[in-house]
Amino acid sequence: MLLGSIFMVAPAAHADTALLNVSYDVTRELFKEINPAFIAEWKKTTGETITVNQSHGGSSKQARSVVDGLEASVVTMNQANDIDFLADQGVVAADWAKRFPNNAAPFYSTMVYLVRKGNPKKIAGWDDLIKPGLKVIIPNPKTSGNGRYSYLAAWGSVIKKGGTEAQARDFVSKLFKNVPVLDGGGRGATTTFTQREIGDVLVTFENEVQLVRNEFGDNFEVVYPSSSILAESPVAVVDKVVDKKNIRKQATAYLQFLYSEAGQDIIAKHFLRPRSAIAAKKHAASFKPITLFTVDEVFGGWKNAQKKHFDDGGEFDKIFQSHR
Structure with a gap:
């Protein structure tokens, strides 16, 4: 269901918990596949029904929306600068880049x-x-x-x-x-x-x-x-929101899912370069070698x-x- 730039992946009426992933413009298709996979995995391991809602727009514009009050549980951006901006505003932790592997960037592009x-x-x-x-x-x-x-x-x-x-x-x-x-x-x-x-x-x-x-x-x-x-896509938990809503565990697990083999395989299928050597090898034909700075x-x-x-x-x- 479309709600402006936010779409919902599971019916909120039946969910115990809802997350909002505020992301950049060209990841719509990726998260349309990531979200149901995470929802199913979370249900299987915890028994909890979860909803993941999604918001998309220009990366920097999205970061400003979060500062202005858009209640993101997590942000998945296409440059560290936008998350640094959120850290400077006290919305995410100053050490956000150290909280997940690979400078908190589960995939990259060019x-x-x-x-x-x-x-x-x-x-x-x-x-x-x-x-x-x-x-x-x-x-x-x-x-x-x-x-x-x-x-x-x-x-x-x-x-x-x-x-x-x-x-x-x-x-x-x-x-x-x-x-x-x-x-x-x-x-x-x-x-x-x-x-x-x-x-x-x-x-x-x-x-x-x-x-x-x-x-x-x-x-x-x-x-x-x-x-x-090299265009890294960093992620962060929005501390202010997850602590207020008591959803830190779910938000953290959602971002960790991006690093899982299941998540990395979906990422590679969407032509984003994965961190996993297994996913990279499996999808090698999709990624032409290129010199990156x-x-x-x-x-x-x-x-x-x-x-x-x-x-x-x-x-x-x-x-x-x-x-x-």
């Missing part, structure tokens, strides 16, 4: 390209995205983790080749000159590209391009640049990247203003 059938513009790598007249679809880096990763991947592609900060700035400026519309989140950008048929290339998460291929078949092709950014390596961590590039008056604002 940024790749979706192009129209036959790749008519012959797009192969980052340099092709600044060709004059090309239309590139990327969501707004101010509201979307998807957009932020795309921006940082483009900037980092210059630095990793030995380029200077000035050259990276010039490159990203040219790239955003080619962006005709800034959607609020990744799913909106996908709709713009696939259904509104705007743009020559969509830059988005690997899992999103594969879902589009599944849905629209041969109308689109996936292009992998030679290198891209990290936000820490190129930008000195998310806090530095946020401050320099995405805070008001930062690099992105300067670039965007210069195009108006």
